Structure formats: structure tokens, C-alpha cells
Amino acid sequence: MIMKKLYLLVVGYSLLFSLSYAQRSVKIDLEEVTDSYFLHGVDILNSLLSIPNDSHYPEQLILNIEWCEANLKERGWLTKRLETSSVPLVLGQKAVPNAKKTVLFYFHIDGQSVDPKQWEQPDPFKPVLKKKNKDGKWEIIPMETLQNDYDPEWRVFARSASDDKGPFAMFLAAWDAMVSKGLMPDYNVKVILDFEEEIGSPNLAAAVTKYKNDLKADMMLIMDGPRHVSNMPTLSFGARGISQITLTTYGPRVDLHSGHYGNYAPNPALRMSQLLASMKDERGRVVIPGFYDGIRLTQAEKDILAMVPDDDEDIMRKIGIGITDNVGETYQESLQYPSLNIRGLSSGSVGNEARTIVPAIAVAEIDVRLVPESDPERLFALIRKHIEDQGYYILDKDPTDEERAKYPKLIKWEGSISYQAFRTPMDSEPGIWLNKAYVRAFGNEPIRNRISGGSLPIAPFVEALDNIPAVTVVTVNFDNNQHGPNENIRIGNFKEGIKTALAIFTEPLSELKIDKK
Structure with missing residues (x-):
């Protein structure tokens, strides 16, 4: 014993x-x-x-x-x-x-x-x-x-x-x-x-x-x-701190037969994909104006980060990637910036459950990691403005029939801030x-x-x-x-x-x- x-x-x-x-x-x-x-x-x-x-x-x-x-x-x-x-x-x-x-x-x-x-x-x-x-x-x-x-x-x-x-x-x-x-x-x-x-x-x-x-x-x-x-x-x-956003885009009221309504009823999964893609460039850097404002790494700060014994090539090999996102020159530098990460997507079904439909909704779960220089309320406001600039009317609940008829592009926003950096x-x-x-x-x-x-x-x-x-x-x-x-x-x-x-x-x-x- x-x-x-x-x-x-x-x-x-x-x-x-x-x-x-x-x-x-x-x-x-x-x-x-x-x-x-x-x-x-x-x-x-x-x-x-x-x-x-x-x-x-x-x-x-x-x-x-x-x-x-x-x-x-x-x-x-x-x-x-x-x-x-x-x-x-x-x-x-x-x-x-x-x-x-x-x-x-x-x-x-x-x-x-x-x-x-x-x-x-x-x-x-x-x-x-x-x-x-x-x-x-x-x-x-x-x-x-x-x-x-x-x-x-x-x-x-x-x-x-x-x-x-x-x-x-x-x-x-x-x-x-x-x-x-x-x-x-x-x-x-x-x-x-x-x-x-x-x-x-x-x-x-x-x-x-x-x-x-x-x-x-x-x-x-x-x-x-x-x-x-x-x-x-x-x-x-x-x-880093963390905040979360759940976005929901809307198509028809219910799932529809893709043979009858494909090419006619807008697909919320496509719209969600286009919206998310508009937030970053091809190298993963957020293109929403002002997202990285206030973050300036001095040479002294970069020297401190360089003292951490990381091997970026080894990190890439271990996690199985051939290129990194273009945010910071090294792994440590990437952590000094806020991130906008798509942590989950859902629309329709895949695999054995896949059906030939135009889905009714698409949902994206996003986490925004925060650094001390990034106020989460400010980042939320920037992201909301970007969504509005893409032609969306933002809701805080599911749309009514009147809203469906009035606004061609609808999206529901649910956001929360867990804690700051x-x-x-x-x-x-x-x-x-x-x-x-x-x-x-x-x-x-x-x-x-x-x-x-x-x-x-x-x-x-x-x-x-x-x-x-x-x-x-x-x-x-x-x-x-x-x-x-x-x-x-x-x-x-x-x-x-x-x-x-x-x-x-x-x-x-x-x-x-x-x-x-």
C-alpha cells in the first residue's frame, strides 16, 4: 500500500x-x-x-x-x-x-x-x-x-x-x-x-x-x-481570452427536394460558405478592417518570443500541415493576435444520411480568441458590420414570415464573451x-x-x-x-x-x- x-x-x-x-x-x-x-x-x-x-x-x-x-x-x-x-x-x-x-x-x-x-x-x-x-x-x-x-x-x-x-x-x-x-x-x-x-x-x-x-x-x-x-x-x-458566435443562415422554411427546387430556392449552406470565406484571405488572415488594430510587436518583444525553443518545421510536421496561416512570422507570434476560428459547420447531412435536398438552414460555430489589445465588444461590432456589408439583415431569433418576405438575406447572431485575455x-x-x-x-x-x-x-x-x-x-x-x-x-x-x-x-x-x- x-x-x-x-x-x-x-x-x-x-x-x-x-x-x-x-x-x-x-x-x-x-x-x-x-x-x-x-x-x-x-x-x-x-x-x-x-x-x-x-x-x-x-x-x-x-x-x-x-x-x-x-x-x-x-x-x-x-x-x-x-x-x-x-x-x-x-x-x-x-x-x-x-x-x-x-x-x-x-x-x-x-x-x-x-x-x-x-x-x-x-x-x-x-x-x-x-x-x-x-x-x-x-x-x-x-x-x-x-x-x-x-x-x-x-x-x-x-x-x-x-x-x-x-x-x-x-x-x-x-x-x-x-x-x-x-x-x-x-x-x-x-x-x-x-x-x-x-x-x-x-x-x-x-x-x-x-x-x-x-x-x-x-x-x-x-x-x-x-x-x-x-x-x-x-x-x-x-x-488569450475567448468569445463565441453562432451564425444561422436561412433558405426555405423546410428542407426541399433538390430536383424540384435546386436552381430556385437559395441554399443557406452556400451562403454561409460564401460569408465565412469573405472574412479571411486564402492564407487565413482576417480581412475584416480593424480586426488586428492595436497590435504592434516591437523587436524586443519579437526577441522574447524567439527565445521559446519552438521548431516551426517540426510543429508543422507533427500536426500534418504543409503551410501555415499568414498571421505572425512564427508559431509564437501567431498567438499574439486575436483569432477567428470556424469550430463547426452544420447543414443537411452527409454519408449514409445524405439526402437530395436544399437545406432549410446552415449553422456555423465560431470562437474568437482574444489578446489584451483586442476588446471583444469591438471585434463583435466589426464582424457584425462585415456581415451587414455582405447584404445580410441580422436577427437575434428565427425569422418571421414578414422578415422572410422583406429581407432577401437573413442571418441569426448569437454571441457571448466568456472571459478576456x-x-x-x-x-x-x-x-x-x-x-x-x-x-x-x-x-x-x-x-x-x-x-x-x-x-x-x-x-x-x-x-x-x-x-x-x-x-x-x-x-x-x-x-x-x-x-x-x-x-x-x-x-x-x-x-x-x-x-x-x-x-x-x-x-x-x-x-x-x-x-x-
């Missing part, structure tokens, strides 16, 4: 407040301490992964909330539910005597839906350990194997193994490891746990505004997301402090991303908490299958994630000196 250490920590927690500032600053062997608490971390991980956490089922999320509250309280933390109109958030707090600073950590505990039939294990919510066999196939091995053997390439498979229960298990294991050495951070620690991230955190912004006094901190660290494709230690200093300067206080922690942990400076392509619900914190600087501490393997079947976390990444959190906990912050040249 994998070792249990929580009972050994009870005495340790009772001694925490007697620790002196000097004791908290003692240097420790990060590698040795991480090794001794790795299996304890796996215990925590497996316990949390065993609780179903589909964002669409509040009854599942409540069980996760109770687990998180219990585990924080066991460690001497104060907890508070931040009530919303649906599922609450959970705030954990640990005050440290004489601390001058406060660091707020963010995790989300909910997960995407699962289809068990697509998973190569009995149950996506019963974590299993796997290794690759001689044929390169993943095969299950007993979890207890880790007691006597270790291979960093082995993986734990379960929903949310990487996104985002794995990082929270790293955090708890690192905290226990630190306490076992009689240490504490020299800053106060807060943790905010989100249980609706996978459905866009619909209540987060209101909750952050309502509870802003509870959430006050000097900086925010988000432990979510994958490392660079090289799997080297990575920090990300921002994330954020970006923190690399030479900010958290940037310099985290860099020191990473160098101490791994011997080299981390890869630093100016902004990541994916989206995180952090902008509400930045806006409500007086532009709090926020940095993403990414730890999991990039090929973790998050959101899909067979999600996993590489054992080596899990172990290094514990080490990363331990380095952050034990890196002095209160007396950090910043050289502003």
Missing part, C-alpha cells in the same frame, strides 16, 4: 506558528524532499481522481468540494465557500506570522464529460497506472508497482489527471513535504478553487467582485496547463521571483511564454483585484489528452510538479529585490 503521511503531519502543523523567520528561510534539498513525498502525492492524486467531476452535474461537484475542504482543513487551513447562483467556489487561507505578502493560487477541480466506451480502461474515474509495451501500446500495471519501481515515462490515466486535479495534488503534496521539514513560506497563502471552469466559469466574475476583499493578494499563480512541447520547465505570463510583464515581481525558484529547482531558467494560446478565466481576478499580476505555472505533459478520452499525466511531470511547488513555497518573497534598469 502506498505510504500515508498525513497522520505524521498533525504534530508538524501544531508547531508551525512557533517557527521563526530564519527557520522559514532554511535551504532544503528539493530533490531529496520531493522523492520522499512522491508516493504520498500519488495517494492524494488517486483519491481526488476517484471522485467524478463532470461540470454539468452539481451533485458530483459537491462531492469534490467536500473533499477539497476536508483536505485543506486537515492541513490547518481556513476554508470558506464563496456562494454563487449555482455551485460555490472554495477559498482556502493560510496566514503566516509576520508575512508581508500574500500569494493567491488558482486551480479548477471540475472536468469535461466522459464517454466510458472511448476510454481504454474500465472506468475513467478509477485511475490506473500504465506503461508502454514493446509494441508501443499502453498497458495497465498495478499502481503498487510504484512502491518499488519508477519510470518517469509511466502515466496515470483518469479524467482530470492533468486538467486540473493533478496540479492541485502536486500543491498539497509539496505543502506536506515542506511542513515535514518544519518550514513555512514567508508569505500568506490563499487558494481559490473553481468548480465550473470547463463550462466557462459563468459565475466567476460576479463572485470575484462580490468577494474581492477575501481574495486580496499581491500576486496570483495559476497552476493549470501543459508545459512547452519540449517538456522543459515553463512559465506562461498570460492567456490577460498578460503580465516578465520583469514583474512574480516573474523575477518565480524565475529564482525555477533556477533553484532545475538549475536553469524556465521557458517563458509571453502568452499562451488557450484561455483561462483569470481576467475577472485581474480586473477586480486592482490589476493583480498573474502568472501561469504550467507543469503537466503537453500530450496529456485533456478534454478527450484517455487523459493522463506523466509520472515524471507529476514528480517535477511537486518539486516546482516546493521550490515556490520555499523561495523567499518578502525581501525580494527588483533591479529596475
